[in-house]
Amino acid sequence: MGRCVLIGVFDSGVGGLSVVKQLLKAFNSDIIYLGDTARLPYGTKSKETVLKYSIQNAEFLMRFNVDAIVVACNTASSVAIDVLKKKFNLPVFGVIEPAAKLAAKFEKVCVIGTTSTIQSNAYPKKIAKYNKGCRVTQRACPLFVPLVEEGWIYDDITYEVAKRYLYDLECDALILGCTHYPLLREIIQRVMGVGVSLIDSGEALVKGLKDFKDLFEGSGRLNCYTTDSEEKFAKLGSMFLGKQFNGVKLVDLG
Amino acid sequence: MGRCVLIGVFDSGVGGLSVVKQLLKAFNSDIIYLGDTARLPYGTKSKETVLKYSIQNAEFLMRFNVDAIVVACNTASSVAIDVLKKKFNLPVFGVIEPAAKLAAKFEKVCVIGTTSTIQSNAYPKKIAKYNKGCRVTQRACPLFVPLVEEGWIYDDITYEVAKRYLYDLECDALILGCTHYPLLREIIQRVMGVGVSLIDSGEALVKGLKDFKDLFEGSGRLNCYTTDSEEKFAKLGSMFLGKQFNGVKLVDLG
Numbered sequence: 001m002g003r004c005v006l007i008g009v010f011d012s013g014v015g016g017l018s019v020v021k022q023l024l025k026a027f028n029s030d031i032i033y034l035g036d037t038a039r040l041p042y043g044t045k046s047k048e049t050v051l052k053y054s055i056q057n058a059e060f061l062m063r064f065n066v067d068a069i070v071v072a073c074n075t076a077s078s079v080a081i082d083v084l085k086k087k088f089n090l091p092v093f094g095v096i097e098p099a100a101k102l103a104a105k106f107e108k109v110c111v112i113g114t115t116s117t118i119q120s121n122a123y124p125k126k127i128a129k130y131n132k133g134c135r136v137t138q139r140a141c142p143l144f145v146p147l148v149e150e151g152w153i154y155d156d157i158t159y160e161v162a163k164r165y166l167y168d169l170e171c172d173a174l175i176l177g178c179t180h181y182p183l184l185r186e187i188i189q190r191v192m193g194v195g196v197s198l199i200d201s202g203e204a205l206v207k208g209l210k211d212f213k214d215l216f217e218g219s220g221r222l223n224c225y226t227t228d229s230e231e232k233f234a235k236l237g238s239m240f241l242g243k244q245f246n247g248v249k250l251v252d253l254g
Numbered sequence: 255m256g257r258c259v260l261i262g263v264f265d266s267g268v269g270g271l272s273v274v275k276q277l278l279k280a281f282n283s284d285i286i287y288l289g290d291t292a293r294l295p296y297g298t299k300s301k302e303t304v305l306k307y308s309i310q311n312a313e314f315l316m317r318f319n320v321d322a323i324v325v326a327c328n329t330a331s332s333v334a335i336d337v338l339k340k341k342f343n344l345p346v347f348g349v350i351e352p353a354a355k356l357a358a359k360f361e362k363v364c365v366i367g368t369t370s371t372i373q374s375n376a377y378p379k380k381i382a383k384y385n386k387g388c389r390v391t392q393r394a395c396p397l398f399v400p401l402v403e404e405g406w407i408y409d410d411i412t413y414e415v416a417k418r419y420l421y422d423l424e425c426d427a428l429i430l431g432c433t434h435y436p437l438l439r440e441i442i443q444r445v446m447g448v449g450v451s452l453i454d455s456g457e458a459l460v461k462g463l464k465d466f467k468d469l470f471e472g473s474g475r476l477n478c479y480t481t482d483s484e485e486k487f488a489k490l491g492s493m494f495l496g497k498q499f500n501g502v503k504l505v506d507l508g
Contacts, residue, residue: 039292
């Protein structure tokens with residue numbers, strides 16, 4: 001891997017900005033972010049469709065001569081990462097492998113994510129690569145994303161939904177396999193109990209990249225592109241980036 | 255309006271099949287249905303994006319030489335119906351006007367729908383056309399669609415969500431302004447009370463078309479197209495069509 005000044009990051013929507021937040025904190029790279037809000041969510045769609053969208057997103061980022069691509073979306077990482085690595089001649093980082101590597105240190109692991117992420121079995125396969133003896137259970141939680149987008153983060157209803165999804169899961173560590181889920185960390189921890197380690201897939205990715213820290217440079221600039229309303233992107237996105245921002249540009253990938 | 259043998263129907267997903275169910279029951283027309291599942295939902299997206307998708311959907315249906323187009327999606331009807339009517343030289347029917355016409359007979363009306371449908375103000379505008387004195391309140395209910403798609407139709411959690419959205423609404427009639435909402439009719443009626451008339455926008459559309467009943471003919475054939483997984487379309491779609499079906503074909507509109 002060469003010097004990395006400009007990183008291209010894509011996600012189905014604004015959730016990946018939580019990964020950007022951590023990237024900006026850890027490194028000084030410049031970032032081009034693409035949120036494919038006109039076609040979100042990815043997590044309910046077929047792998048063929050998610051693969052097509054992921055390639056289009058990566059092709060858009062390539063126009064900026066990025067030095068590396070980060071796939072901040074768990075669903076896109078689950079189904080597209082190998083194809084993207086083969087197709088594009090630059091480093092491509094996804095959120096599955098780093099979280100799987102961390103989780104593999106535990107005996108019993110649960111993975112929660114979108115329907116497509118869970119159906120892909122990407123996490124169990126990667127965990128087995130690091131620890132064949134690790135017992136992995138998976139659970140799709142389709143309502144978590146709309147609940148977060150509704151802003152019901154610390155809500156009794158969200159707690160009831162979390163109980164419904166998670167009550168019977170037993171594990172030492174739980175992978176939050178979707179960029180929206182860290183916002184529900186408090187409720188999920190309450191349901192799972194304090195003894196369960198929560199693994200944030202975006203956090204794990206940035207932690208992993210720190211091994212290459214010396215390769216990153218830049219001035220910490222962020223440029224955002226969206227395929228739907230710029231205004232809505234900036235408004236919802238600030239929840240994930242942890243601060244207000246503007247200058248979002250509209251792009252048509254269809 | 256001339257003889258109508260082949261009707262083209264589109265929706266963002268499978269919800270419009272509840273309209274198809276009623277069309278098939280009322281008339282003997284043949285139907286081409288397009289569910290744009292690769293880009294759903296429409297209800298959270300900007301009017302520019304929904305308009306673009308609606309035009310592409312209608313163009314697809316035009317390839318079959320349909321005699322009329324039914325826009326079964328409330329969001330698409332809200333933002334695109336006038337453009338579609340101007341752009342295509344055939345009758346285009348949406349779900350807003352017939353429900354608005356029915357609702358206008360009441361004094362106090364509430365409209366529930368997706369964020370985009372509510373923001374468009376399509377319902378209040380159309381109701382005012384028929385009854386300027388009618389008092390209209392609107393409420394977006396973004397979680398209803400994912401709750402229906404999760405299958406939590408008669409669920410305590412869904413009831414709590416409905417209470418949260420609707421508890422303070424007072425009206426004589428409530429428009430179910432989204433094709434998914436009729437599946438929650440029981441819970442919504444429980445929250446609103448038995449004195450409130452629920453108006454199903456798809457039902458209202460088919461009722462309105464009955465004035466032209468003599469113009470419809472055909473053999474009641476249904477052909478479905480989807481932009482994402484055929485299998486998932488057939489599985490989820492049967493909930494709306496009220497029976498199993500197959501032979502769904504994949505189409506790429508992107």
